[in-house]
Amino acid sequence: xxxxxxxxxxxxxxxxxxxxxxxxxRPVLLTYLGLSExxxxxxxxxxxxxxxxxxxFFGWLSDRMGPRWLTAGGVLWMTVFYSAAIFFPGKVxxxxxxxxxxxxxxxxPVGAVQAALRGRExxxxxxxxxxxxxxxxxxxxxxAGPIITGLILASYDIPGMYILPIVSIxxxxxxxMRLRDNHPHPTPTQTSKSEQAKAGLVFILVLATVAALQSxxxxxxxxxxxxxxxxxxxxxxxxxxxxxxxxxxxALGNVIGxxxxxxxxxxxxxxxxxxxxxxxxxxxxxxxxxxWLYLLVPFAGMFxxxxxxxxxxxxxxxxxGGMALASGLVLGFIFSSGALGLLYTGHLAEVYGFxxxxxxxxxxxxxxxxxxxLLKEPSTxxxx
Numbered sequence: 001x002x003x004x005x006x007x008x009x010x011x012x013x014x015x016x017x018x019x020x021x022x023x024x025x026r027p028v029l030l031t032y033l034g035l036s037e038x039x040x041x042x043x044x045x046x047x048x049x050x051x052x053x054x055x056x057f058f059g060w061l062s063d064r065m066g067p068r069w070l071t072a073g074g075v076l077w078m079t080v081f082y083s084a085a086i087f088f089p090g091k092v093x094x095x096x097x098x099x100x101x102x103x104x105x106x107x108x109p110v111g112a113v114q115a116a117l118r119g120r121e122x123x124x125x126x127x128x129x130x131x132x133x134x135x136x137x138x139x140x141x142x143x144a145g146p147i148i149t150g151l152i153l154a155s156y157d158i159p160g161m162y163i164l165p166i167v168s169i170x171x172x173x174x175x176x177m178r179l180r181d182n183h184p185h186p187t188p189t190q191t192s193k194s195e196q197a198k199a200g201l202v203f204i205l206v207l208a209t210v211a212a213l214q215s216x217x218x219x220x221x222x223x224x225x226x227x228x229x230x231x232x233x234x235x236x237x238x239x240x241x242x243x244x245x246x247x248x249x250x251a252l253g254n255v256i257g258x259x260x261x262x263x264x265x266x267x268x269x270x271x272x273x274x275x276x277x278x279x280x281x282x283x284x285x286x287x288x289x290x291x292w293l294y295l296l297v298p299f300a301g302m303f304x305x306x307x308x309x310x311x312x313x314x315x316x317x318x319x320x321g322g323m324a325l326a327s328g329l330v331l332g333f334i335f336s337s338g339a340l341g342l343l344y345t346g347h348l349a350e351v352y353g354f355x356x357x358x359x360x361x362x363x364x365x366x367x368x369x370x371x372x373x374l375l376k377e378p379s380t381x382x383x384x
Contacts, residue, residue, distance in 0.1 A: 002122070003118060003119070003123060003130055003133065004133075008178050008179070009114075009115065009118045009130070009133075011174050011175045011178040011179075012071070012111050012114050012118075012178075013133065013134055014137065014171055014174070014175075015071065015072075015075050015107065015111065015172065016107070016108075016111055016135075016137045016138040016141065017137045017140055017141040017144075018078075018141065018167070018168045018172075019074065019075060019078060019103070019104050019107050019138065020104075020137075020140075020141030020145065021141035021142075021144055021145040021148070021164060022100065022104070022145070022164060022168070023051075023101075023104055023142065024141060024142040024143075024144075024145025024146050024149075024222075024243070024244070024247060025146065025148070025149040025161070026044065026047060027146065027222065027223050027226050027227075027243060028149040028153070028226055028240045028243065029149060029153070029161070030043060030044070031226045031227055031239065032153050038346050038347055040223065040224075040346065041223065041224070041342050041343050041346020041347070041349075042346070043094065044219075044223050045339040045340065045342055045343040046098055047098050047101050047339075048101070048219075048335050048336065048338065048339035048342075049335075049339055050098050050099075050102060051102065051105040051108075052331070052332040052333070052334075052335035052336035053332055054102060054105040054106075055105050055108060055327075055328035055331050055332035055335075056109075056325060056328040056329045057328070058105055058106045058110070058328055059109035059110070059113075059325040059328025060325045060328065062109065062110045062113070062324040063323070063324045063325055066179075067179055067324070068176065068180065070107070070110045071106075071107055071110045071114070071175055071179055072172050072173070072175045072176035073103070073106060073172075074103040074106035074107030074108075074110075075103065075107060075168060075171060075172035075175065076103070076168075076169070076172040077100070077102060077103030077106065078100045078103035078104060079165045079169055079172060081096045081097070081099045081103070082097065082100045082164065083162065083165040084100075085097035086158060086162060086165075105332075108327070108328075108331050109325075109327040109328035109331055110327075111134060112131060112134060112135075112312055112316075112324075112331065113316075113323045113327055114179075115134030115135075116130060116131050116323065117323075118130055119131060126262045127262075127313060127316075128261040128262045128309055128313045129258045129259055129261075129262050131309040131312055131313055132254045132255050132257060132259065132261070132308075132309035133255060133258065134309075135258075135308055135309050135312075136251045136252075136254045136258075138251075139247050139248070139251030139254055139305060140251045141247075142222065142244070142251070143245070143248030143250075143251055144244060145244065145247075146226065146240040146242075146243035146247070147241050147244035148163075148164075149161070149240055150236040150237045150238075150239065150240020150241060150244075151237060151240070153240075154235070154236045154237050203374075203375065203376075204318065206371055206374045206375060207314060207375060208333060208337075209371055210274075210307070210368045210371050210372050210375065211311045211330065211334045211337070212333070212334070212337035212338070212341070213364045213367060213368035213371075214307055214308070214311070214334075214364075214365070214368055215334040215335065215337050215338030215341070216337060216338050216340075216341030216342070216345075217281070217364045217368075218301075218304050218305070218338060219338035219341060220341070220358075220360075220361045221246050221281070221300060221301070221304070222243055222246050222247060223342055224345070224346065224349055224357065225242050225297065226239040226240065226242065226243050227239075227349075227354075228349075228354040229242050231354075232288065232289040233289070242293065242294075242297055245297050245298045245301070246297045246298060246301040247301055247305075248298055249297070249298030249299060249300065249302035249305065250301035250302065250308075251301075251305065252298075252302050252305075253273065253301065253302035253303055253305035253306035254306060254308050256302070256306055257270075257305070257306030257307055257308070257309060257310055258309040258310070260306075261309065261310045266310045266313075266314060266375065267373050267375040268373070269306070269307075269310065270306075270311075270369075270372035270375065271369050271370065271372040272369075273304075273306040273307060274303070274307060274365045274368045274369040274372060275365070275366065275369040276303045277304045277365040278362045278365050278369075279299075280296040280297070280299040280300040280303070281300045281358055281361050281365065282358065283296055284297060284300060284358055285355040285356075285358030303365075304365065308334075311330060311334065312327060312330055312331065314375060315327065345360065345361075
C-alpha cells in the first residue's frame with residue numbers, strides 16, 4: 001500500500017517490528033532455558049505487566065512532550081537491556097529482561113497514535129486500516145521472533161542472540177531522525193468530548209471485557225504453545241515456528257480486520273471473527289501433534305488477531321484525554337489482562353494439560369463474540 005512509501009509510517013512500522021521481535025523471543029528463550037509452564041507464565045506475567053501498566057503514563061507523557069524521544073528511546077532502551085539480559089546469567093539476566101519491557105511500554109502508545117494520524121492524512125480518514133498495518137508490523141515481529149530465536153538457539157546457543165540488538169540500533173536511530181519535528185498529538189474537541197460522555201460506562205466496560213477475553217485467548221496460545229509442542233517431542237525449531245505461525249496469522253488477520261472495520265460496522269466484524277476463532281482453537285486441543293497444526297494454529301491467530309486494531313481505534317475515539325493516553329490505557333489493559341489470565345491458565349496447563357486450556361480458550365472467544373455486538377461506535381473529531 002502507498003502508506004508504506006511514507007518514510008515516517010514505514011519507520012514507525014519497522015520499529016514496531018523490532019520491538020515485538022524482542023518481545024516474541026521471550027517464550028522461546030525461557031523454554032530453552034528450561035523453565036516450567038508455571039515459571040514461564042509467572043515470568044511472562046511480570047514482563048507483560050511491566051510493559052502494560054506503565055503504558056498510560058508514557059501515553060500521557062507523549063501527549064505533552066511529543067512522540068520523538070519516547071518512540072526512538074523505546075527501541076534503544078530495549079536494545080540495551082536485552083543485550084544485558086543475554087550477557088548476565090540467572091536472576092540478574094531475567095531482571096534486565098523485565099527492565100527491557102519498559103522500552104516496549106514507551107513505544108506502543110506513541111506508535112499507535114502516529115499510525116492513526118498517518119492514516120487520517122494519507123488514507124482519507126481510514127485510521128483503522130493504518131492502525132491495523134502498524135499492528136501488523138508488530139505481529140510480524142511476533143511471527144518472526146520465535147522462529148528466529150529458535151533457529152539462533154539451535155545453531156549458535158545463547159551468544160547468537162546478540163544478533164537482535166545489533167539489528168535494532170540503526171532502526172532506533174532512523175525513527176529518531178524521522179520524528180525530529182516532534183509534533184504534539186491532537187486533542188479532542190468539545191464536540192467529541194460530549195459524544196464520548198454519551199457513550200457511557202457500559203460501552204467502556206463491554207470494550208474492556210471483549211478486549212480482555214481476546215487478549216487472554218492470544219496469551220494462552222502464544223506463550224504456552226511452545227511448551228506444549230516441546231512436550232509432544234518436538235525441538236526448538238518446531239515449537240519456535242509454531243508460536244511464530246500463530247502471530248503470523250494474527251498479523252494477517254489484523255490487516256483484514258482493519259480493512260473490514262473501515263468498510264463495515266466494527267462491532268459486526270469483531271463478533272464474526274471472534275466466533276470463527278473458536279473453531280481452530282478447539283480442534284487444536286483435540287488432535288495432539290499433527291502436521292495439521294501448521295494450518296490450525298495460524299488460523300487461530302488470524303481470527304483472534306483481527307479485532308486488535310478495532311479495539312484500539314474505538315478506544316482512541318471514546319476515552320477522553322489525549323490520543324496517546326487513550327492508546328496507552330487500552331493497550332496497557334489488553335496486555336495486562338492477558339498476562340493476568342495467563343498466570344491462571346499456566347497453572348491449569350500443568351494440572352489438567354494444555355488441551356483443557358484450549359477448551360477454556362474456545363469458551364472465551366465464544367463469550368466475547370456476542371458481547372462485541374454491543375460496541376456501537378459514536379463519531380468523533382479531533383483538532384491539532
